Amino acid sequence: MNGVHDMGGMHGFGPIAPEADEPVFHEIWEARMFGLSCAMTSPPGFTIDRSRYLRETMPPVAYLTWSYYEHWYFATAQSLLEAGIVTMEELRTGRAAAGRPKRNDAMRPADVDRISKAEGRYTRTIDTPPHFSAGRDRAKHESDGPYEAASLRPRQAWPGSSLARRSRFRGFERAWRRRMSAASLHRYVHGA
């Protein structure tokens, strides 16, 4: 886990910019994207971890240049593509292809109330002792300033630095310069 999404400890992103009287959504479509993503009947096996993982599969240039709810669009569409619920062509046209199956398990507004109040705990019992214990084991780092702390970011070797992967990335960069469309971005991620 060493992708561009793993931002903790990176340098160079500039100052934090709080907004006074910030609206919850900056554009109306963002609200709809949010509602769509939260309220749709999830594809089988779809979990909150998967939702975040899908964002992390975005190519780095897109990850950094797309806005937050564009990430949501990508993760939502990607989950539907992977589950086979929609096809690339359907995504492109916005219309269901003839003969493609429809689902009839759509949630109702009352279901939204139910899932929005659902309870759950994520504590799990394990049968192996943990490697570290709170309070006893800690990584200490004395630092006079942010630049000293660069070592806090675990820098593993970038995986898969094969020529193939790099040329694939260059291919993406070229596509990006042509203003990559959402559909072509999905196609790029699928390698098709």
Add this chain to the structure above:
Amino acid sequence: MSEQHAHAHGEHPSIPDAGDGMPGYYEIMETAVRELLVEKRLFSADEIRRMLEVMDSRTPALGAKVVARAWVDPNYKQRLLGDPSGAIGEMDLLGMQGQHMAVVENTPTVHNLVVCTLCSCYPWPLLGLPPRWYKSAPYRSRAIIDPRGVLKEFGVDLGSDTEVRVWDSTAEVRYLVLPERPAGTEKMNENELASLVTRDAMIGTARVAPPTGSRP
């Protein structure tokens, strides 16, 4: 450069780049996916509306109720720190993106700060949706290597004798900071206290200010 709005607030949400009124590329893509899914009967438009209504009801005022209860009721505070989800559940404030809660307490010697370095995890049922800066690369990248610098930008200048603890959220566990009760609030009731507690104080980027007019 002036960014003054010509129109009255409340007419419509503030949209920075609406400009020519043409839908943007991603707005079109969102519309395409939404219409496609309605056609495929994955949901109806009513669900989106209901989802937004539900989220509209989630604001930092709810988290502030939890904080104020902990300030006035030592038994509640003990439960809140010992079994956060249980204590927040007592007030019926658990829910989507805030089912499994952790509460971290600020003291005169410990200051807590919450971030999600990987994305934007945040306790929705208690604070609503996160502000843009919380989801931004500058905050996510810097909060864990320069928390004191970040806090200073938010106007919280901590002495070197105050320990800073930074909590990196996960998809499963969401954090709420229990801020320090300010001086001069001894005579205030629970509702009055709740009105002092801000969103940023519960993220850890602010302290709760004493009530205006009070003399420390």
